[in-house]
Amino acid sequence: MESEVQRPLADFPVNIWEDILTWFSNSDLASDTLKEKHSILKETVKESFMASRANPIENIKFIDTLCRLGVSYHFEKDITHQLEKSFDSLDFNQKIRQDGCNFYTVGIVFQVFRQFGFKLSADVFNKFKDEDGKFKAHLVADARGTLSLYEAAQWSTPGEDTLDEALAFSNAHLEEISSRSSPHLAIRVKNALKHPFHKGISRIETRQFISYYEAEEKCDSTLLEFAKIDFVANGVPP
Template sequence: MENEVQRPLADFPVNIWEDIFTSFSNSDLGSDKLKEKHITLKETVKESFMASRANPIENIKFIDTLCRLGVSYHFEKDITDKLEKSFDCLDFNQKIRQERCDLYTVGIVFQVFRQFGFKLSADVFNKFKDEDGKFKAHLVADARGMLTLYEAAQWSTPGEDILDEALAFSNAHLEEISSRSSPHLAIRIKNALKHPFHKGISRIETRKFISYYEAEEKCDSTLLEFAKIDFNLLQMLYRHELACVTRWLPEAPNGIPDSMKHLYRTIIDFYDKLEDELEKQGRSGCGFHLKKSLKSTSNGYMQEVNWLKKDYTAKFDEYKENAILSSAYYAIMGVTFVGMGEVAKLDAFEWLSSHPKIRTAAEIICRFTDDITSYDFEHKREHVATGIDCYMKQFCVSKELAVHGLFNIVSNAWKELNQELMRPHSFLFPFLMRILNLSRIIDVVYRYEDAYTHPEFLKEHIVSLLIENIPI
């Protein structure tokens, strides 16, 4: 037919997982004996954590271990209480600024405080600078200290130049440091350079750190066993949930017409049903905001369709405004709020719809991190101009300079996101963490390759997270 529309087709790779996730059953949720062991170990670990320590810095190091082993969520209130006391203690703040408090210790303390929203001043690193304002050369000999400096710098907020300098300094030396470190430490350093802990997917980082921790001489065997069982139980839960979702898909409506209008209606119908469920839970009004987010995404897509049909390359500022919509991150954030249960009431969705700063930062991270790594694949077919194309047009620069420009935009957005995680919070912390974790997923999936399109780049992560359990 003469008027038949020819869609630009992409050469997407085949599904490497097939139906593997539908094979998981309820029996995979763990034995009662294992769950009882988990409860017993949890109480033992809590007793150890709550036991009075003369040095509060040792408490914070223990908290860091709990976080990296992925079990800190069991003790969040106790952790926050301890950190509040130390953060407000003049003696503690003086102690970490003393010369005998080394780089490794200061780096851990800084990370832990910021991870829980306490904005410890970056001036704690001033003592590690020489008279010329540069980080002291002898620090390079401290492998663990350099690693914690690098990890601490990931928590930079706008205007913290010393953390930018710390990142550049540590990044310049860590590769060489890893080559002369023990195999155990070298692996940790290389992993941090590839995926910093703050920007990694929490459960994947947990899986890695359990291996690191097991190799340490001062490993707490009880804590290690608790972390392993906790990881395996959560993995079983993820398997069960994924199996339920995967089995639901074949039951979805078949034969949906190609017409976008009908597809849109089908999605809206689904959201209507979701809204009914929310109202039954006493969460009336939430569905309105979910549909609002979907319509916002749809408007962004339609604008891109119009630009493609007109062969129009927007100015970067114009592209950025629309790209935030077409990233679909607003809609995704809203859906994740639904999964939080009754805590996510109407006020949470109203807050998200008000376009808080943390949402804007996350949308920028999502859109432009994606644009950078998916550029070559998308240009193998007819495609709307991407962020790189629009940046090149507006600023009359090469592709390489455009990529550099987008990297800087993403880096600044991470700083803005970090700032919004600091107290006092604009909204309840669990909701801020949802947005942070979505940004972490983007960083892992798109940092080096478009792993969303090419799943082989995520295969190792999927296997460790969902398929292979940890031997106990």
């Protein structure tokens, strides 16, 4: 009989679920209040998503946030339609390859396209390489950008050398980056190294990101509240 494979346990706090019910009052949880609020907030978030289409890059960043908060499934048809338009746009493809589109942003754009089945070429990262074809050393000064590159590289397919190089480069520096980052960002870096977002347990990844997003300076309070209600609506472990 083959021995059972021992898989490492997720290294998350034991109280990961304990504070969820403190988000809302018992009366809210026992009534239709949350359902009604969820419906209203969903429409508000959709309006924000549709408005973000005026700037395709910001639109994709918005999609990334929706995915990480676990609510993108509500808008999947609209998301796919918008990504198709951007993917086929010559102007958009030129823009993400120009110097004005930074390290962090290109990583997110790449991740989102790959996540939704669009095989954006890894050549979008070429502008971040030096004359020897290596990723520029100064890039590690951008902690969020290096993390974004690491997560983008998780979408590599066989033969994509640039993404293999991106993974090696980012992986080699993220541990050190986490040690000099703010506690807020350091936690996310460490979690990503242990459990890359799209390879982790989606429910846990969502819960982790809700806490992370809540502490962000640019947190959208409406989107955050919608994500919390949606999380609870989908069931809390007993």
